Amino acid sequence: MFKHLFKMIWNKKKQNSLLIVEILLSFLVIFAVFSFALNSYNNYAKPMGFNYDHVWAISYNHTLETKNPDSVTLVYQTLLRDIQSLPLVVDAGYASSNIPFGSNHMSTGITTNGLYVDRVNNFFMDENYVNVMGVKMLSGRWYDKGDLASKTNIIVINKSLKDKLFGNTDAVGKFIGDKPENRKKVIGVIDDIKTDGDYQAPTYGLYNKQDTAAYIWMGRILVKVAPEANAAFEGQLYKLMAGRLKKSNIEIEHLDNKLTAYNKFTLVPLIILSIVAAFLIINVALGIFGVLWYNINKRRGEIGLRRAVGAPGSSVSAQLVYEAMILATLSLIIGAFFAVQFPLLNVFDLPASVYLFAMLFAVVFIYLLVLICSLYPGKQAAAIYPAVALHEE
């Protein structure tokens, strides 16, 4: 029976091609949505890597009038010490403006042992960073006060970058940067953090040693506060900042709020894409339904004939469902050919497993869709009265 149906579909490929293209397109859209959603979910399931609760980010800009570096350093160091000694502050530290969940990004490329790695986040964080954020050191150590004054070229890298450059071996003590002027010794490997929110994978990260000249441009102070810290305390903190850095634009943000806002960057497009896809699917479903319905009416003679020579009603309706499934299979074979190009050519840099699962889900989805759309027309076909159908032609 299968061969019989396949032959018939094959001989009717012109009439069926529209339906095949329609199913193919919906498969590709579903595949895209599922890949996107699955990737977002995968990233969501990964740990954040640090604790953003009760972490505040103060932005400032450098407005001190004195040009004397020692006085500048003194002002900033005193400011930090005073913040740290506030009763509700757990710890605080200077950071470059590319803090988590912010719109600022600084990236760089690095070549190590001939291997070039692009799009590496370039962070500058002071010695308090690990304690403020609660990030884990996986090996080696974070910077300490002594490093501030030392002239040695040292660096901390994150786990992703370590895995990329050094695989499973420990990186501490090894060097990164092939050019002599970029060459730095790794002193620690720090855990990955999802700087771009819940739904984006962590990327490579370089954590540079901050020196005293950096205060004037770093622009952020990260403050870990006690859970009791409230708006009144925030006002107090603001006053302290405004008093020390006159005419500076001071802004205090809470990282948890920033995360919520940042997540929208991923969720909004996903939701829009899903809505568009849903409309498309409804369209396609109606299309499949309509074409099958139309086919049945065009094929009343054939259906009547099959009933006359011994097909029970159930067999006629099964035949129409099978035919729809064969068409879906043809579309899916073509669709799968396009879909596997994504992992093969590594488009968009997503893990291959994401594509494969998305493909699997999309295949199941399309089969279900076609099955549902063909059940009712199939049932209608079974109800065609053979004597009437044969009479019509």
Added chain:
Amino acid sequence: MIRLQNIEKVYRTNTIQTLALNSINLDIEKGEFLSVMGPSGCGKSTLLNIMGLLDVPSGGTINIDGQSTISFSDKELAKFRNQKLGFIFQSYHLINDLPVLDNVEVPLLYRNSTAKERKTLATAALEKVGLSNRMKHFPTQLSGGQRQRVAIARAIVGKPEVILADEPTGNLDSAMGNEIMDILLQLNRDDGTTIVMVTHDEFMAQKTHRLVRLFDGSQVQ
């Protein structure tokens, strides 16, 4: 072979009600070749459809090969049609998307048979109607007479005991019509197949064993 008793058929539409068959009693012997004649609209096709279990009568009983088919389920009716009956229609009813050989195989798809058996039986049936050189053609590539011969091959491929033919020569010129008639006569003579044929052609009807005339749903001869 076929016994019809008090068969009535009433078609009801929203506005009118047509009495298509009125108290038909008919006994058809095994091996008989019966022709049915009558003016257009007198109920010939309706009668044939009822004999062929494609339609249910409004009243009366049908007995085919000793079995009363009134209480049969859809599945049982289909099986019965498949094994005992062969149909030939005025408009052939071939599937245009399938080559001749596959068209002839269609009835065998609804019984337990292997692809090889189907091919053997269909080839033999096509040989019988003289079309073994057209097996790979599509119906649209054939003449009307050839198409009807394919339809006959399809009707006999399952070796039915009864063939029901509704104006099998209605669309053909007299030469081709005679060709078809000869095949039917030969099937009746050589294989003992019972045949009921509706026709408008007196000349064809005279070649059969018995003639039944209908007028306005009633049997007049």
